[in-house]
Amino acid sequence: MLNFNLTRPKKNIILLLSVIGLSTFPIDTLALPRTNSSSQYGNIIELNNNLINVPWRIDPSNRKSTNSVKMSDIGLMQNLGINLLDTNNSSQQPIQWFSDSVVLSAEYIRPYRYLDLSNFPASSQWEIQPNGTTLKITIPPSKIQSIRIEPLLLESNSLQTKSTFSPNKIIIELDKPTFWQQPTPDIQKRSPSPSPQPSPPPLTDDPTTLNQPKPSQPSLPILQDWSLTLEAKADPKLLSNNDYNIKLQSQNYQTRLQFSVPPGWRPVVTTLDSPYRLIIDIKPDFLESKNILWQPGLRWRQEYIEIPKTEISLGSLLNRILKNTVTTVERFPVYWLEVDLNQPQISLNPILSNINSRQGTSPLLDIAQKAGVSAAINGGFFNRNNQYPLGAIRLNNNWLSSPILNRGAIAWGQDKPMIMNRLILKETITTNSGQTLPLQYLNSGYAETGISRYTSDWGKTYTPINNQEKIIVVENNQITRHLETPKLGSPAVAIPIQGYLLVIRSRPELLNLLPIGTRVQLESKTEPPDFEKYPNILGAGPLLIQNRQIVLDAARERFNPAFQQQKAIRSAIAITNNNTLLIVAVHNRPNGSGPSLAELAQILQKLDAVTALNLDGGSSTSLYLGGYYLDRPFPTAAPVHNGLGISVGAGSSR
Numbered sequence: 001m002l003n004f005n006l007t008r009p010k011k012n013i014i015l016l017l018s019v020i021g022l023s024t025f026p027i028d029t030l031a032l033p034r035t036n037s038s039s040q041y042g043n044i045i046e047l048n049n050n051l052i053n054v055p056w057r058i059d060p061s062n063r064k065s066t067n068s069v070k071m072s073d074i075g076l077m078q079n080l081g082i083n084l085l086d087t088n089n090s091s092q093q094p095i096q097w098f099s100d101s102v103v104l105s106a107e108y109i110r111p112y113r114y115l116d117l118s119n120f121p122a123s124s125q126w127e128i129q130p131n132g133t134t135l136k137i138t139i140p141p142s143k144i145q146s147i148r149i150e151p152l153l154l155e156s157n158s159l160q161t162k163s164t165f166s167p168n169k170i171i172i173e174l175d176k177p178t179f180w181q182q183p184t185p186d187i188q189k190r191s192p193s194p195s196p197q198p199s200p201p202p203l204t205d206d207p208t209t210l211n212q213p214k215p216s217q218p219s220l221p222i223l224q225d226w227s228l229t230l231e232a233k234a235d236p237k238l239l240s241n242n243d244y245n246i247k248l249q250s251q252n253y254q255t256r257l258q259f260s261v262p263p264g265w266r267p268v269v270t271t272l273d274s275p276y277r278l279i280i281d282i283k284p285d286f287l288e289s290k291n292i293l294w295q296p297g298l299r300w301r302q303e304y305i306e307i308p309k310t311e312i313s314l315g316s317l318l319n320r321i322l323k324n325t326v327t328t329v330e331r332f333p334v335y336w337l338e339v340d341l342n343q344p345q346i347s348l349n350p351i352l353s354n355i356n357s358r359q360g361t362s363p364l365l366d367i368a369q370k371a372g373v374s375a376a377i378n379g380g381f382f383n384r385n386n387q388y389p390l391g392a393i394r395l396n397n398n399w400l401s402s403p404i405l406n407r408g409a410i411a412w413g414q415d416k417p418m419i420m421n422r423l424i425l426k427e428t429i430t431t432n433s434g435q436t437l438p439l440q441y442l443n444s445g446y447a448e449t450g451i452s453r454y455t456s457d458w459g460k461t462y463t464p465i466n467n468q469e470k471i472i473v474v475e476n477n478q479i480t481r482h483l484e485t486p487k488l489g490s491p492a493v494a495i496p497i498q499g500y501l502l503v504i505r506s507r508p509e510l511l512n513l514l515p516i517g518t519r520v521q522l523e524s525k526t527e528p529p530d531f532e533k534y535p536n537i538l539g540a541g542p543l544l545i546q547n548r549q550i551v552l553d554a555a556r557e558r559f560n561p562a563f564q565q566q567k568a569i570r571s572a573i574a575i576t577n578n579n580t581l582l583i584v585a586v587h588n589r590p591n592g593s594g595p596s597l598a599e600l601a602q603i604l605q606k607l608d609a610v611t612a613l614n615l616d617g618g619s620s621t622s623l624y625l626g627g628y629y630l631d632r633p634f635p636t637a638a639p640v641h642n643g644l645g646i647s648v649g650a651g652s653s654r
Contacts, residue, residue: 042133045071045079048141048231048253052079052181055112055627056135069128069135070114073106074628081180081269086291093292098177098271108295108648111374112626141253142178142232142276147171147246152281165223165262170246170280172257177276178232183267184633186225186258223260226267228280230255264588284590287333295648297343298375300625302335305586307602332589332603335623335631337375337646339581341418345649348412348581350395350538351376352642353387357459358401358443361387361639364622365629373645376624377571377583380540381616382641386465388445389641392423392539398457399425402442405558407541408613410573411534418575419534420611422543422557424527427453429502432519437510439502442524449506454495461492468506472514475499479518482511538644544572544601545612552601567593570600570617573644574609582607583644585623585631616640 041057054075059068073093076082085094085101093106093115105116127138152167234250247258259282261267266286270279289303306329339346351371354360361382368376380391392403394411402425403409409423427439429451440450443458447465454462462471473481475496483493495501504510514520526532542554554564574582586603588594595603597614604612615621619638623631 040130042130042135044134046131046134046136047080047179048138050231050252050254051134054079055114057109057114058130058135069117070107071117072112072627073115074113074626074630076115078182078628079179081178081182081271083270084290084292086289088293090293090295096271098273098276110648111369111372113294139231140176142230143175144172144230144232144234144238144255145175146173147238147248149245152283165265167281167283169282170257170259172230172278172280174232174276174278177271177273178230178278180228180230180269180278182633183226183228183269183280185261185636186227222263224263225258226261227256227258228267228269230257230278264591264593285331285333294337294625295374297340297346298646298648299338300630301338302333302630304331305334305603305606306331307599307606310598330589330592330595330599332595332599333587334584334603334607335587336582336584336607337377337623337625339375339583339646341579341581347647347649348536349373349645349647350379350393350400350536350642351645352393352400353640358389358445358457359387359459359463361641363634363637363639364624364643365627365634365637367640367643368624368645369627371645372647374626374648375583375646376622376643377573377585378616378620378622378640379538379642379644383445386445387641388465390444390446391541392425392537393642394535394537397535399442399455400457402444403537403539404441404444404446405541407539407557408543409531409537409539409541410613411531411537413534413536416534417579418581419530420543420546420573420575420613421528421531422541423531423537423539425524426527427522427524429520429522431514435513437513447505450504451507451510452503452505454501454503456495456497456500458495461494462501462503463492464503466505470504470508470511472502472504472511473499474502474520477519477521479514479516479520482516538642540613540615542597542614543612544597544614545574545604545609548605548610550598550601550605552597554597564597567596567599568618569594569621570597571615571621571623572600572604572612573615574604574607574612576608577610582609582612583623583646585621587621587631 039057039059041055043053043055045052045054045056055072057070059070073084077084081097083096085096087094090108091106092103094101094103107114107116129136148171150169150171152169231253232255233253234248234255239248239250249256259267261282265282265284268281268283268286268288270281271277272279285304287302287304290300292300294300309328309330349371351367351373353362353367361384364376364378380389380393382389389401390404391401391407392409393401403423406422406424408420410418410420412418425442427442428436429439430436437451439453440448441452443454444452445465471483471493472479473483473496476498493501502514531537542552542557542559544550544552569588570586572584574584576582584604584607586595586600600614601612619636620640621631622629622637622640629637
């Protein structure tokens with residue numbers, strides 16, 4: 001199923017085809033017959049009657065009698081088990097699959113990067129046939145001959161002493177190579193033992209939420225079930241004599257394995273030949289380093305980043321006194337994209353779950369695909385209950401949501417240097433009698449005492465956020481109506497196209513200062529003032545780094561104490577001194593929690609950040625590239641309100 005026709009000698013190609021069970025016909029005779037001169041494409045592969053989500057294309061080849069079959073690179077990795085190796089050439093992708101690495105030709109056709117499989121055989125044993133948007137693939141299924149579990153020795157002994165769950169490996173022996181789908185978790189969690197373990201409060205997406213109390217009763221530790229699906233039949237004896245604590249199900253030439261993994265651990269799958277084996281390592285330090293130039297100006301990186309351990313317990317001090325070995329660093333699995341802002345084909349935009357209204361959430365994967373961007377990261381905060389934004393979103397000079405509480409934001413525009421700083425939008429209205437009134441926020445889900453303003457950039461209508469609101473309609477700079485006090489659940493109020501709504505909260509006396517017929521003049525400015533020059537702004541917070549120095553001050557940006565102290569999965573954005581943008585996702589340290597804000601700042605310093613900003617985190621943290629999440633399985637990512645999308649202009653779009 002792979003194209004081995006690029007850089008290796010023909011002898012090696014034939015040998016490799018023989019290894020994976022293919023006849024050694026000349027390469028040209030194994031290509032898919034051309035059916036027409038136009039391209040075909042879709043997002044579904046039907047592999048031995050089982051549907052898999054992988055973008056694919058069939059394009060006319062230079063050869064007169066053949067077509068070129070291409071599939072998404074990350075789709076091949078996550079759904080067919082083909083390992084992508086490091087590369088500094090975006091048009092050549094080394095891979096590894098049960099044998100030595102080979103190189104496939106890569107082509108970017110927005111928003112995916114496809115690997116050329118033009119040498120995939122169309123023989124009596126292996127068949128490829130497009131059917132509308134589905135690519136049907138039939139292959140001889142492999143057979144699982146044995147399964148066994150062995151203890152796994154980790155590099156660091158300290159990792160083995162922090163958990164009652166022993167690292168191990170599952171070894172699956174096969175009669176021939178096979179494809180598999182990347183392990184995915186079952187979101188249902190269960191308790192493996194009665195041993196109590198305290199559970200930290202969740203990281204809130206709403207920074208206005210009060211301090212989260214710690215649970216009064218300790219919760220039980222959890223294991224999570226993960227599953228892996230192989231295109232292979234299992235011997236009936238394996239299904240009936242299962243004494244290795246793995247659940248097996250086999251049907252339609254597929255076998256599904258289910259096994260238990262502690263929190264923060266992940267299964268890591270590798271392949272070996274002679275004999276053919278699938279190795280599933282279950283361990284806390286799961287991340288495999290990658291450094292892939294995905295497109296010119298867009299590089300995919302992932303590796304463990306170490307920072308000094310700053311928290312010293314009494315036990316660690318005693319160990320130092322007694323000269324026992326103590327880990328002095330913390331290791332975090334970090335996923336990031338390096339975006340070269342000097343490349344003219346790179347463009348950035350805020351992306352939204354709902355383009356017609358500020359209310360709504362969706363998985364970042366869906367938001368990115370609808371926006372047609374190649375890469376993305378989750379953006380700013382929002383209220384999960386009413387799904388309104390809680391921070392700055394400016395798109396093409398229009399404030400879709402204003403900054404709040406002097407929180408950090410990033411701004412960019414064509415031919416302008418990207419900037420980050422704490423940001424305030426100050427608006428006032430002045431009446432024809434000379435009365436000047438400050439406005440709190442513009443198009444914001446953050447409800448604070450005073451007057452806020454809502455324009456058509458919020459949507460066609462406004463729905464009351466609380467029961468303490470009075471609404472004034474302004475059209476063509478004149479107050480035209482006072483609306484009766486609406487209640488929660490009341491019909492939405494239309495927002496005038498040539499005007500706006502003024503919403504008074506908890507200050508009913510202000511209504512008397514703005515009678516019907518009053519003409520008003522609006523003034524608006526940002527602090528710092530240079531933000532006003534930028535058409536695109538995205539806010540979150542807190543600001544982490546400026547001029548290479550950590551400037552973290554969560555209290556100054558009015559984050560509650562629980563948020564400041566919480567250790568959780570986090571996402572961030574940063575700029576380096578060579579005008580490279582970093583979008584970063586940091587997950588849990590082995591056998592531990594995610595980073596604190598201070599630890600996140602140190603990690604970004606290790607990545608050479610000159611300036612950096614924290615984004616929404618926890619279950620919102622999502623890093624997207626080429627149709628897939630890089631940093632987490634899809635079921636574990638929560639819906640988000642907005643994100644930052646990155647488009648690559650090179651290559652054609654559909």
